[in-house]
Amino acid sequence: MSERDDPGTIGRRVQQLRADRGLTQRQLAEPAYTPAYISTLEAGRVRASDEALRHIADRLGVAFEELATGRPAHLGTDLRLRLTEAQRLLATGDTAAAAGQFTALLAEASAHDLVEERAAALLGLGECGLDAGELDAARGHFEQAEQVLTAAGAPLPARAPAVRGRAVAHYLTGELRYAVYLLESALDELNRGGLHDPDALLMLYASVIGPYMDMGAHARAAQAAEYALALAPQAGDPALVARMHRAVARTLLAEGRIAEADASLAKAAELYRQLQIRTELANCHWMRGYVYAQNGDLERAEAEMREAQTMLTAQRAALYTSQVAVELADVLHRRGKSAEAAALLHEVLSDLSSERGALHSAAAHRLLGIIAEDARETDTAEEHYVRALSLLERAGAAGDLADLCRLLGDLLRRTGRVEAALDAYRTGLGHRTAPGTTTLGPAPAQPPL
Template sequence: MPSKPNGAEPLGARIRRLRRARGLTQRELAEPRYDRGFLAKVESGGRLPSDDVLSHLARRLGLTPDELRFDRPPGAAEELTAALETAYRELQKGGLEAAEREFSRVERRAAEYRLPDVQCHARFYLGEVQWQRYDIPLADKGFAHAMELADAASPRLRAMIVNRLAACRALSGDLGASVALVETALAELRSTGASDPDAELALLTALIHPLIEMGALRRARRAAEEGRRVLPSAHRKDISARYHRQAAQLWQEIGLVDRAEKDLSRALRLFTSIGYDRDAARSRWARGFLWRRLGKLDEAHAELRLARDLLAKAGSQEGVLGATIELADVRRRQGELDEAAELAEGIRPLLDRSPDIEARAEVLRLLGLIARARGDLPGATALLEEAASAQEKSELRGALVATSLHLGDTLRARGLIERAAEAYRRGVRAAAMSDSGPAD
């Protein structure tokens, strides 16, 4: 796309330049509605063209009024949007720096051309760069920066911005704020009366994970079932694939394993078909997690190791972290305690730079279980208590139930019966605040 000759070029000078480039005289461009003298004043800057004059001149030059006003080449919005999508696929393959440069270039050009919808899209993808780097505070700022232009964006893009902002809130330990943000956006979308299945599906998808972690399984299931009804009307493969991957977490949580496996297979197939390597690898990570839950440890080991390697290649530090936690737990269950500990300790520096309380608590619990398996009951107690405190503070009730059980068992093995009973009661309270819903 050609660049502007001069960002401060006066409108009259631009009209003269474009007229001469087309081989037109002032009379030929001005007539039949205006005369040569009038156009001469416009071109010299002595007369500011009205909207009607601008429309006439733009039509004669083969442009739209905004293309003439902002020196915007024909098809600029489409070309810039295509550049964003191409760069996003490169981001998915691990080309973070190159993608970031292209997103920044498009953001600047869209601002020059007064294309706020394209500018918003570019800002959203700049937030995605930070998300992939696992810099949650910067990602949150990036998505908030995109939200400043959300009024000019499509409902789908607005929904995706909310989706990511909610994920940042959840990773920072504020599940309630995450859910409230999405529910507000969903209510606003539905209140317009206009149907946008992609936007609705993106928002319903964003509800599932935080509700699961809060133990609100009935509400999570309601969101997943509503998404399932919207799914046939959705157009975007990436949004449909993200729904399938997220819904699978809910199905496995309530015991619908066959449905979970089918959704993960669909997600993997869709992401692969559009060249979203990072998200395809995340689907493998999710499948490894499912197989670990089902006790298929050998299959889980192979899938999680592959997922971790693919996520590392894609530059997804958040994905590497999650897949490594699951891989370490599989190795612990297989009795490979030294390898499990090495994997868990290896990602702690990454956690220290992140507000991801959920992942930090998972690692603490995992290290606590490894310590218990090695016979270090005091060390296990300290780690499990720290994990439980973090989970309780962040309303991670489902995880807190499991951690409390492990902590109670560890304390009981040490003969600390009263403290063990309190740990069990803590888990019971967390379970009472959760809702499991029927598994039918």
Template sequence: MVYRGSVPSRTEPLGARIRRLRRARGLTQRELAEPRYDRGFLAKVESGRRAPSDDVLSHLARRLGLTADELRFDRPPGAAEELTGALETAYRELQQGGLEAAEREFTRVERRAAEYRLPDVQCHARFYLGEVQWQRYDIPLADKGFAHAMELANAASPRLRAMIVNRVAACRALSGDLGASVALVDNALADLRATGASDPDAELALVTASLHPLIEMGALGRARRAAEEGRRVLPSVHRADIAARYHRQAAQLWQEIGLVDRAEKDLSRALRLFTSLGYDRDAARCRWARGFLWRRLGELDEAHAELRLARDLLAKAGSREGVLGATIELADVRRRQGKLDEAAELAEGIRPLLDRSPDIEARTEVLRLLGLIARARGDLPEATALLEEAATAQEKSELRGALVATSLHLGDTLRARGLIEKAAEAYRRGVRAAAMSDFGPTG
């Protein structure tokens, strides 16, 4: 804060603040009070003997060149814009790996916004503090941070409220409660649309949040309808980061239903947008998604190169969650290439991260991967145990798409051991999961 005149106290009474600001502008009491009030009335206000009404405060603020709230809360002109700009600058720093510096700035802005009674800015700062924990892959702490932001959501813009819901839903999904994740987003979308006011940024942020859990539940028809809703909203969206996140998430759906060219186009759009914004972490996540696509297409050398690059970029950006996901895919590529020792080393190397996280999806992916490595090495009992553990967790968490694949691998492993009845039950488990899912291209 820059003031002319004496430096204000944090506990400065309102009357004393009016006197200080009046003197700093070279005004007498009569000049400030007139024409609506007289000098004697202002003297009582400045001494604290008379509390100013809202009308009085508005008059004095106009005469001092301030808004009523700037005068009431000792808020410098343009404070909201300045603090919001500081948040955006710090968020780019977070994306580029400056976690500690960004966290300090978010904390400073949150505190200052509270002092200035700017609940919308304070909410935004709390949201970004949750993002810090998300990047550290501390999902429980991130969830608490987003809940802390939600306490002020009524003062926030629809877009920011939607982004908070987006992240809370992601925390629910990572913790294995896909149904709760989808329900949270559905309710938020219904509330947004019930207002009758159009906010394409908020709507697209919420639609994007629904895609991943729907895909993992095998509800591909619903996911496709949501993605098409997003495409209709997309031309009206103002925020490039929201558009980019939609493109990246929609690409996952197009992969699942076999629209490879569409997936590649969406990933390319997302990568360009994130790069233009200086969002290094999110750009690297696009490369991770592209490596995943190439792995599914059997282009293993290209997938290996892209996933290694993605992992290194995500590590530089300080994204533990991203490093974990890219490493899982990288390990699976090496398994498919016959590099079993390297694949096992990669998978085992990330297990400590999983031990500290509720991320059921990633944990089961690693278990399945280690099971497949054990089977390739000829250790069928170990492969059976790992695949069964993965399937049980996937079934409990409604990860139906993953369960179909794991059940097939488990059935093949049991059959190789001569356990035909158990193999048949594993296959039936996969069939039941597929029957509860929708894997068709049109839904």
């Protein structure tokens, strides 16, 4: 419970409650106090003791906390129960209903200055924003949550979900380096400051793997995965462990350990089924489809990705739905269904941009370029490659840039533009010269394992 209200506020509250109940100052005071004391208290000229307030609350028929703070009795417990329900709605995919509940809870928690509940509602709204692809709004909610907790003196482990949310919003926007900066800074502060909270550390290590991989920093991604796996047995939140298994699968896949990647995703999916977290379960189907595609099992890959797309569409997870559609299109193209793939890509590109799903927008243009090349539409292919290159350069996605420069260079060379082709190849080589680096300085300090 926070500090009680000032004497003037409490005095006015006592006077209003007494008048509502038709009591005189003498009736409220007796037998322990005098009418003069009640008069002085109502005027705000005395700070009542807890003992006096408990007597007055009992006479007025209200709870001590309500009299001292203005909050209805059991408000905190009621809000926490409703927060749990809103989180359940979000987990099962009813993002709109969850957002409505979180908004109402935020208003109540703010009105009664309940810091933890206010921060939890803001975090919930941030997660709703991520699911709906409303990245600017999501980032704003996470920033507010962090500000609320910082102002209340909350330690970094308590602020870690807000930091992670901000980083994910920047990552999905295509700001890879800033996302990594946020996560690495928080990890370094936790490890060097002795704030060894397993849940916070696991959350941050699992979250940094994706940006590392997209930046081409595979060594750091593998190290983060190693630390996350070591922290998992100490973590108390099974949803964090499931998210970790999904993230670690990317590093295993990059190392060619396909069976282990699939096993990691199977563990994540089982946990999400038990927890009934449908958006994350859909993401597991998506990732398993990617694993099957990498292993050449295109039929199973298509089935998994279609399942993910169906689940995400039902949950109105617009950005994630568009992203999985891009990877489904790649599988369709590889299965000889290029026309269907191109139609799907053109459909989702309207939902993706440099500010919203930059990496998948680039992937869509890259694949459309390949499809155009196959159809001997050279100018169209070049246009898509150049647009993809611009998106990846802005995002700093070094791993994908090198491959795209090779595609563009090959196209230019085949059309007789040798100098332009050489420039494209040189650009690609530049992104291959320093694998596993981020220009962000040393990796975070190692956690105690």
